[in-house]
Amino acid sequence: MVEPSPYRVAIVGAGPAGLFTAQHLVRQQQVPVLIDIFDRLPTPFGLLRYGVAPDHTSIRSVARALAHTFDSTRVRFLGTVELGRDLTRRGLVEAYDAVVYAVGASGDLMLRVPGEELPGSGSARQFVAWYGGHPDAAPQSLHGVRSVACVGVGNVAVDVARILAKDPAQLAATDMPETVLAELTASAVTDIWIIGRRGPQYASYTTRELRELLTTPGLAVTIEDGAGEVAGTADDNTAEQAGLDRRTRANIEALREAAARPDPVPVRRRLHFLFWHRPVALHGAARVERLELERTTLGPDGAVIPAGAVPGGGTRTIPVDLVLRAIGYRSTRLPDVPFDDARGVIPNREGRVLDTDGRALPGEYVTGWIKRGATGVIGTNKADAAQTVAHLLEDLPTLPRHPADPLVELRLHGVDPTTYDDWLAIDAAEIARGAALGRPRVKINAWAELMRLCRSGDPDACPDSTLY
Structure with missing residues (x-):
């Protein structure tokens, strides 16, 4: 046959x-x-x-x-x-x-806000490609960068934040290219923001990656506009009572523990979680200097909408030198x-x-x-x-x-x-x-x-x- x-x-x-x-x-x-x-x-x-x-x-x-x-x-x-x-x-x-x-x-999704074309506005995907050693990746400069905002609350944002927060001496045990390691070693970053347009219960990062970030040595953690949901209230002081799934409960518990810890001595970096905000503009003369954010809430259909009509609504601006969008690949x-x-x-x-x-x-x-x-x-x-x-x-x-x-x-x-x-x-x-x-x-x-x-x-x- x-x-x-x-x-x-x-x-x-x-x-x-x-x-x-x-x-x-x-x-x-x-x-x-x-x-x-x-x-x-x-x-x-x-x-x-x-x-x-x-x-x-x-x-x-x-x-x-x-x-x-x-x-x-x-x-x-x-x-x-x-x-x-x-x-x-x-x-x-x-x-x-x-x-x-x-x-x-x-490819990756865009914020589609004014100022997004300024130097200092970039893609977390490109940043990951750089520290991952992709031959097509554009070199990333951290010269003069003290405050970084990662827009998005998934694992990509968490990974970028951890790489920026970590002592470069620990990264020397990895396969990171020498040029990348040198740039991170020379970095003067002091503050890292993770910004989400929804609350912490809607974040998509996984618990293992979140805990790894939160336990980075020398990292002080604060939670803004979402702290109440993390800490709970008198009527609902446990995430379990909110009907959340197991991963979300574990994430909120991890955030709760981190927020309750005293600041490490010394503090190498500060990590700020800012929930219920979305970017509306990036400002700066020759490059990004400030990120303007709009308070958000959920509409009746669950869509994210501006919260200007509710108490505490409106906009706020934070000083940043680098904005990395981590809102999805395409x-x-x-x-x-x-x-x-x-x-x-x-x-x-x-x-x-x-x-x-x-x-x-x-x-x-x-x-x-x-x-x-x-x-x-x-x-x-x-x-x-x-x-x-x-x-x-x-x-x-x-x-x-x-x-x-x-x-x-x-x-x-x-x-x-x-x-x-x-x-x-x-x-x-x-x-x-x-x-x-x-x-x-x-x-x-x-x-x-x-x-x-x-x-x-x-x-x-x-x-x-x-x-x-």
């Missing part, structure tokens, strides 16, 4: 969503598959490498587990290949039996791929990509944030990928076959991908650099150096065109 030739699947994006997809495909026994994982970077792991705070080493273990996906002889990593630059959607669809888009979310359109601009996702039905008429496009699938929006934690991508893969496997027998190796065609058109061996060379160089400095690893964050370490110019180092 002749064995059926393997199906060829392309995954665009080597972050958690793409790697969980590959993992599900490798582990299933229904049909034989060969998998090419494309990424525009020479390094796999996406958000696990560049979006997880350097001091959160336990989460990085997920990357080590997903790295075993590349142990399979049926999987290739093709780095420094970008959709729209090096290959087209049509080229992918014509070369592979199935294509899965798993590119995540590379996926961006891929060249020639259907996209729902309103929702910031590729339109799909349980992972099957849909055209403008709502019909499934044969052989095209999506997973991760660009499938469902920027929600959930890293582990959420596992179940999300499983759903997409289930439909892909169901569809494969009905799809046109493409038996030829697409890498041959890519090379004919001058595309020379980097490989997983190239990533291993980068990995080894980072570990060696760290050892020389007495650190476990030092991340390389310059494109030129990353590419120098890659052996893409050596044909013998490229993936074999006939073997996986």
